Amino acid sequence: MKFRLIxxxxxxxLAIFASRLLxxxxxxxxxxxxxxxxxxxxxxxxxxxxxxxxVVCGTNGKTTTNNLLAAMIASQGHQVVCNTLGANMxxxxxxxxxxxxxxFGKLSADFACLEVDEASTVKVFAHIKPDLMVVSxxxxxxxxxxxxxxxxxxxxxxxxxxxPDTKLLLNADDPLVAQLGxxxxxICYYMGVDEKVSEETGENNEGQFCGLCxxxxxxxxxxxxxxxxxxxxxxxxxxxxxxxxxxxxxxxxGLNFSLDHQGQTAVFDVNYRGFYNVYNIALSYSAAVLAxxxxxxxxxxxxxxxxxVGRMESFSIGEKTVILNLAKNPAGFNQALATVLGDKRKxxxxxxxxxxxxDGQDISWFWSVDFERLQDxxxxxLVVTGFRADELMLRMKYAGxxxxxxxxxxxxxxxxxxxVIGEAEVCYALVNYTVVFTMQEILKAMEGGAEHGA
Amino acid sequence: xxxxxxxxxxxxxxxxxxxxxxxxxxxxxxRLVWRGIDAEVVTFGIEDEIDFSTLDIVLLGGGADREQExxxxxxxxMKQALSNxxxxxxxxxxxxxxxxxxxxxxxxxxxxxxxxxxxEIETEKTEKRHIGDCIVQTDITGSELLLVGFExxxxxxxxxxxxxxxxxxxxxxxxxxxxxxxVIYKNLIGTYLHGPxxxxxxxxxxxxxxxxxxxxxxxxxxxxxxxxxAEEEAHDYIxxxxxxx
Numbered sequence: 130m131k132f133r134l135i136x137x138x139x140x141x142x143l144a145i146f147a148s149r150l151l152x153x154x155x156x157x158x159x160x161x162x163x164x165x166x167x168x169x170x171x172x173x174x175x176x177x178x179x180x181x182x183x184v185v186c187g188t189n190g191k192t193t194t195n196n197l198l199a200a201m202i203a204s205q206g207h208q209v210v211c212n213t214l215g216a217n218m219x220x221x222x223x224x225x226x227x228x229x230x231x232x233f234g235k236l237s238a239d240f241a242c243l244e245v246d247e248a249s250t251v252k253v254f255a256h257i258k259p260d261l262m263v264v265s266x267x268x269x270x271x272x273x274x275x276x277x278x279x280x281x282x283x284x285x286x287x288x289x290x291x292x293p294d295t296k297l298l299l300n301a302d303d304p305l306v307a308q309l310g311x312x313x314x315x316i317c318y319y320m321g322v323d324e325k326v327s328e329e330t331g332e333n334n335e336g337q338f339c340g341l342c343x344x345x346x347x348x349x350x351x352x353x354x355x356x357x358x359x360x361x362x363x364x365x366x367x368x369x370x371x372x373x374x375x376x377x378x379x380x381x382x383g384l385n386f387s388l389d390h391q392g393q394t395a396v397f398d399v400n401y402r403g404f405y406n407v408y409n410i411a412l413s414y415s416a417a418v419l420a421x422x423x424x425x426x427x428x429x430x431x432x433x434x435x436x437x438v439g440r441m442e443s444f445s446i447g448e449k450t451v452i453l454n455l456a457k458n459p460a461g462f463n464q465a466l467a468t469v470l471g472d473k474r475k476x477x478x479x480x481x482x483x484x485x486x487x488d489g490q491d492i493s494w495f496w497s498v499d500f501e502r503l504q505d506x507x508x509x510x511l512v513v514t515g516f517r518a519d520e521l522m523l524r525m526k527y528a529g530x531x532x533x534x535x536x537x538x539x540x541x542x543x544x545x546x547x548x549v550i551g552e553a554e555v556c557y558a559l560v561n562y563t564v565v566f567t568m569q570e571i572l573k574a575m576e577g578g579a580e581h582g583a
Numbered sequence: 584x585x586x587x588x589x590x591x592x593x594x595x596x597x598x599x600x601x602x603x604x605x606x607x608x609x610x611x612x613x614r615l616v617w618r619g620i621d622a623e624v625v626t627f628g629i630e631d632e633i634d635f636s637t638l639d640i641v642l643l644g645g646g647a648d649r650e651q652e653x654x655x656x657x658x659x660x661m662k663q664a665l666s667n668x669x670x671x672x673x674x675x676x677x678x679x680x681x682x683x684x685x686x687x688x689x690x691x692x693x694x695x696x697x698x699x700x701x702x703e704i705e706t707e708k709t710e711k712r713h714i715g716d717c718i719v720q721t722d723i724t725g726s727e728l729l730l731v732g733f734e735x736x737x738x739x740x741x742x743x744x745x746x747x748x749x750x751x752x753x754x755x756x757x758x759x760x761x762x763x764x765x766v767i768y769k770n771l772i773g774t775y776l777h778g779p780x781x782x783x784x785x786x787x788x789x790x791x792x793x794x795x796x797x798x799x800x801x802x803x804x805x806x807x808x809x810x811x812x813a814e815e816e817a818h819d820y821i822x823x824x825x826x827x828x
Binding site: 272276278343345491492494495520522524 | 597598600601602603604605606609610613629630647648649650653714715716733735777778779782783812813814816817819820
């Protein structure tokens, strides 16, 4: 077995090296090779982690939450295995372990922080028994790939049944997530935002029904989508008491909030955009506190953190600020729109949607996004792009932007060029998965070009 | 001239909201309003009483299995009223999971269960889900035209003697075998094409509106042509992607 493990690690490292030479970040193929050679690879390597293995799941914000968590743990001088780039299927997890393993098959890591695609959890938990699993939210996402949310919940339940000792850190505000903590002996911790934050984060909420008994849930207040302070009149299921209680949230200038845990209050003041990042930050901090007891320098870690591609990523092009954001489902898009609405400057907005297999080929979801709200957002120019620009233009027509008010092009370069003209001070590009990478390159090149020209 | 009004009943969007069905309501409503006809959209929750006799168009969208089951149970209690509405020529569009639910049997959680039995159609399980873009040729408006949409279903539906909505030019349709897609019975259209079907198929939308106006006002009412550039471009993009002339 040892021989197979070593061979697999070598092969994986070599394949990672080779694919990087080819300029690819893809971390699935090397993991596939490694698992072929040594099917027990993950069991053998994860059992060498000296302290905790932590898994992060949730439809939106996995990468940010997991990377922040890994950074907080690493800041305390620990060695951490982490699938930083967001390759979150079983092969990506394999690669992350192999990279931290030496050529004799010995892993040097105190912790592992792994974001895992919900549909891959059953496969991963067959090998890895995490100490803690963080579940942040469950939203409808790429139905042609994942199916309905119920199916995702089913994956998580099956995965958890393979690992009875795994503790849970749950988003208490999400009734779909919080039901994982009901009817179980498992140790569960709850994090939630314990106040109504702002009108602007709310979208047109449709009813939510109790996952346990099927009755309609009632809400004292909503945060967004189905997140909020809920209770069920049918079975008594309600927003749990909070072990990690977020309060005093302000969104006007970056994010400010306080988090209470066991009588201690941590105060957060960061230059991030988007209310949903309160959840990402609070969950990563809470998980780090559960793992380490305390994280004294969390504020410095948060300030130093560089977001991944297109997470409200900012570029300076000429006089204008361009903000690039990845959004791939109604919840993500509605949250991005809330951020756009919170910015009172005159603005240009670009919406880009591709329908490649990795984006999801069914684009029905963008009819569920509340684009109507953009009418109140001082939008100067509206650009629609991506393979599905035609249907986006139609969607925006129904949202109150006539064809004449829109620029439509499937060429991403032309789209960016149309985004950065006019009187607007700030430009938002809200795009889905395969658009975001190309658009980031275009924006980087334009930013660089402008600097050279100056 | 008296102002005309069409009442559109949107059934249970809180449960049947999976695939952007909001787009269908937007299309029905706006294509009336743009022509100076009043449109009233009535949204029904699962506990609400529905008086079908006050409605001119009924939209039943697609939901996940758990939600579809709740809807089926509720509709069972008003089956006769719904059936009367359909027999009387009431306009109805049933999409995605709500389409086979109208039949004698349909699929829920991989099991065959009894449907509403309003249509003589039957649905059994597919081996593999039928997922992808779908293009259908239909003559319901009196001339040949193509409808575009997306399907994602685990059921194979046989419509027996009933008339299909059209024939499949790309994709699976009712069952992936006999080339039929959807069903049309009186003024009821059922199809697996889900979500925002009506915005990008304005001819189908106008057909439904014409049927509703005719039923309500007893005469053929010519619908004023609209500027449909965005509609046509969205439609043609999918047609050109899959059908080479």
